[in-house]
Amino acid sequence: MKKEKEILKWLNNDLSSKEIEDLKQSEDLQTLEKIAHYASQLETPKVDAQTALEKLKARNHSKKKPKVRTINFKIFYRVAAVLVLVLSSGYFFFYSNNTSFETQIAQRKTFTLPDNSEVVLNAASKISFNEKKWANKRTLTLKGEAYFKVKKGQTFSVKTTDGIVTVLGTQFNVKERKNYFEVHCYEGLVSVTHNNKTTKLPPGKTFRVINGKVENIEDFYATNPSWIQQESSFNKIPLDQVIAELERQYDLKIKVDGIDTSKLFTGSFTHADKEIALQAVTIPLKLSYKIEGKNIIFYNYGAQ
Amino acid sequence: MSDDETTLCDENHFRDFYLKQVQSASNFAYYKCGDGEAALDLVQDAFTKIWENCSKIDFNKAKTYLFTSITNLFLNTIKHQKVVLQYAKDAPNLDTNNQSPEYLLEEEEFKQKLTKAIASLSETQREVFLLNRIDGKKYREIADLLGISQKTVEKRMSAALQILKAQIENI
Numbered sequence: 202m203k204k205e206k207e208i209l210k211w212l213n214n215d216l217s218s219k220e221i222e223d224l225k226q227s228e229d230l231q232t233l234e235k236i237a238h239y240a241s242q243l244e245t246p247k248v249d250a251q252t253a254l255e256k257l258k259a260r261n262h263s264k265k266k267p268k269v270r271t272i273n274f275k276i277f278y279r280v281a282a283v284l285v286l287v288l289s290s291g292y293f294f295f296y297s298n299n300t301s302f303e304t305q306i307a308q309r310k311t312f313t314l315p316d317n318s319e320v321v322l323n324a325a326s327k328i329s330f331n332e333k334k335w336a337n338k339r340t341l342t343l344k345g346e347a348y349f350k351v352k353k354g355q356t357f358s359v360k361t362t363d364g365i366v367t368v369l370g371t372q373f374n375v376k377e378r379k380n381y382f383e384v385h386c387y388e389g390l391v392s393v394t395h396n397n398k399t400t401k402l403p404p405g406k407t408f409r410v411i412n413g414k415v416e417n418i419e420d421f422y423a424t425n426p427s428w429i430q431q432e433s434s435f436n437k438i439p440l441d442q443v444i445a446e447l448e449r450q451y452d453l454k455i456k457v458d459g460i461d462t463s464k465l466f467t468g469s470f471t472h473a474d475k476e477i478a479l480q481a482v483t484i485p486l487k488l489s490y491k492i493e494g495k496n497i498i499f500y501n502y503g504a505q
Numbered sequence: 506m507s508d509d510e511t512t513l514c515d516e517n518h519f520r521d522f523y524l525k526q527v528q529s530a531s532n533f534a535y536y537k538c539g540d541g542e543a544a545l546d547l548v549q550d551a552f553t554k555i556w557e558n559c560s561k562i563d564f565n566k567a568k569t570y571l572f573t574s575i576t577n578l579f580l581n582t583i584k585h586q587k588v589v590l591q592y593a594k595d596a597p598n599l600d601t602n603n604q605s606p607e608y609l610l611e612e613e614e615f616k617q618k619l620t621k622a623i624a625s626l627s628e629t630q631r632e633v634f635l636l637n638r639i640d641g642k643k644y645r646e647i648a649d650l651l652g653i654s655q656k657t658v659e660k661r662m663s664a665a666l667q668i669l670k671a672q673i674e675n676i
Binding site: 208212213232233239243245246247253254257 | 541659
């Protein structure tokens with residue numbers, strides 16, 4: 202094929218009939234002409250486009266179906282049921298063994314912990330701990346005031362909202378009231394963590410925080426807290442805290458009339474006699490009081 | 506052809522595209538595998554692929570994508586078969602005036618030689634040659650469909666012609 206380009210053009214219908222004639226003159230195209238002609242007569246299988254389209258659609262639909270994932274609810278429910286069971290039993294196993302002791306106003310309770318440590322709970326206080334875990338972890342939560350005689354053993358922790366008191370084996374008193382946090386150490390060594398600061402208390406030392414302020418307290422010589430002997434003692438304590446303690450030991454509501462409650466009080470009151478207790482607090486501070494049913498009103502001596 | 510926002514994800518567009526292309530796609534597949542049913546299967550698979558990937562395919566390149574898919578699917582699945590094509594029943598002879606039995610016989614013989622020769626072409630040569638002859642496509646169109654240059658199409662066409670001519674004249 203000499204005139205390759207022209208032949209290609211011819212088969213591409215790019216030549217005019219004049220040019221085709223010229224091409225035929227110059228080259229023997231008989232075979233090629235036949236090839237070109239008869240090749241065009243060849244047939245391919247005819248496709249019924251509409252039917253084929255329908256088939257395609259049907260196929261695509263049936264193919265896409267398995268892609269839709271439906272949640273198998275039977276399995277889902279089974280798994281859910283097992284989960285609920287495991288979680289709830291786990292919850293009860295680990296959390297529901299919290300034992301708690303509580304005292305009401307004017308009450309006092311003494312009880313022993315699983316390791317035979319002794320706890321005396323002052324009025325309106327609450328203690329809770331996990332009995333199951335006690336062997337591994339001697340931790341309890343305290344709200345209020347309690348005196349502890351801890352048997353020697355692992356770390357013993359008392360959690361309060363104001364700080365954590367940690368000991369190994371000793372006797373100590375923790376008092377956690379509104380705006381008031383106090384720890385007395387009677388024996389051994391007590392470690393108090395308050396606001397991430399740890400203080401070590403040897404016997405006779407006190408750690409006291411009032412209204413968020415840490416106070417320096419002089420040593421004491423008592424071997425156990427006075428409230429164990431039916432008496433509340435105070436050493437330079439603001440009057441409002443003393444009043445709060447009075448309210449807890451006697452079922453009272455104390456109101457003040459024209460008194461500065463930040464006055465410091467040093468002294469004690471008995472838990473046995475209301476009258477004497479009230480006098481013990483008011484007289485040293487030059488106050489008077491009157492009783493109106495359950496309510497007591499404190500006022501400056503001679504003001505009324 | 507169409508604005509840029511036309512996509513094949515629109516069912517109407519897809520249908521139009523399908524109806525327009527299915528025959529030539531089927532032809533193309535047939536040139537490759539020589540089996541009508543297998544060819545249609547290939548074509549349907551290729552269209553399915555297009556439907557599934559409709560958002561990724563540029564509408565203007567869809568034809569090329571279709572033919573490329575057919576080629577790839579063919580390479581993946583179909584075993585090579587001898588491509589033996591049939592002539593249309595009432596296909597006219599080149600010289601319609603010459604009705605002598607001799608001439609008719611001669612032409613019949615030529616046709617048989619041609620189908621054999623076509624079967625002996627390489628796949629790429631055959632598809633170019635038949636796309637041009639049967640589907641009447643221009644080299645430019647074929648080049649677009651196959652995603653190759655027009656020059657390559659012309660080379661393949663030229664080679665096909667030479668082989669056919671040589672084979673027919675030798676037999």
